[in-house]
Amino acid sequence: MEHRTIGELMTRKVVSVQLDTPFKDIARVLADHAVSAVPVLDALGRPAGIVSEADLLRKAADRSDLSGRTPVPHLEAWERARAEGRTAGELMSAPAVCAHPEWTVVEAARLMEVQNVKRLPVVDEADVLLGIVSRSDLLRVFLRKDQAIEDEISHEVIGRTARLGAAGVTAEVVRGQVTLHGSVDDPLLIPVLMRMCAGVDGVVAVSEELRPAVAAGSARPAGRSAAHA
Structure with a gap:
């Protein structure tokens, strides 16, 4: 039996940012492309991490609120450091959990479950970004x-x-x-x-x-x- 591979299911035109991309530019990229997260690439085009809406919202949640209507979330030291970040490299979740194009749906789904991630950058043998695969992409086999x-x-x-x-x-x-x-x-x-x-x-x-x-x-x-x- 031949399972469909991640290379067949992945999105090839990937929206990404660089390590030094500023906070507001990241927010603009997410909004303009209607995505909830993007890979953060180093100078060689390799995924260094993922920056998501959740990473950006951590900064908003950490700000003072004089109304007192909602409790202040408890942030660990590493979370507070990321909340104070200004660039993608400082805000991102790292390291990036990646897949390879020859993997099957089963392999990718297991990795997502174990690592508790919603998407996997897909890289070649040199770890250069080729595409990205999400949970919804994996579910396409059930169609x-x-x-x-x-x-x-x-x-x-x-x-x-x-x-x-x-x-x-x-x-x-x-x-x-x-x-x-x-x-x-x-x-x-x-x-x-x-x-x-x-x-x-x-x-x-x-x-x-x-x-x-x-x-x-x-x-x-x-x-x-x-x-x-």
Whole structure:
């Protein structure tokens, strides 16, 4: 199976700023391009960090407010230092957490989750910026048509495992949810098939209604959803 790569999903025309870009210029770039964050590049075009609306708002939140209607947020020393920053290099979140164009959606999604970030600059072997990928970009794989998913499962999953005893299996896909029907020679093949189907781009969940081929005349309770994207 071939997963869509980050290079296929990323945005190539990336809005960015430099390390010495002033605060107000950053705010203007975000507003003019309707984005919530931009990479901060060094002199060689390599992402040094990310500066976001949250980084800029930290400065506003740290200012005194005579009304007293809202509590003053507690800022750690490093947060206060960044709130006092004047340039992108002083305000940014660093280091930049980056991806590479050959990565799969799974790899990028896992990195976003572990690092708790919403976007990843995409860099080449020299760490030069190529593009940027966001959470919404990764979700585009779930826009795949059911027929495309069903065709891939039929050819790549069932086709590959036919000799192992999956020749009697068919797949039905509705709104990204896969149901496997038919019979298998070996019941131990069932969890293997389900895991393989769950790995297909665009699959939301997998359930099975399979039975052992040797017991085709006896009904087996239908399996429930056990594999999710």
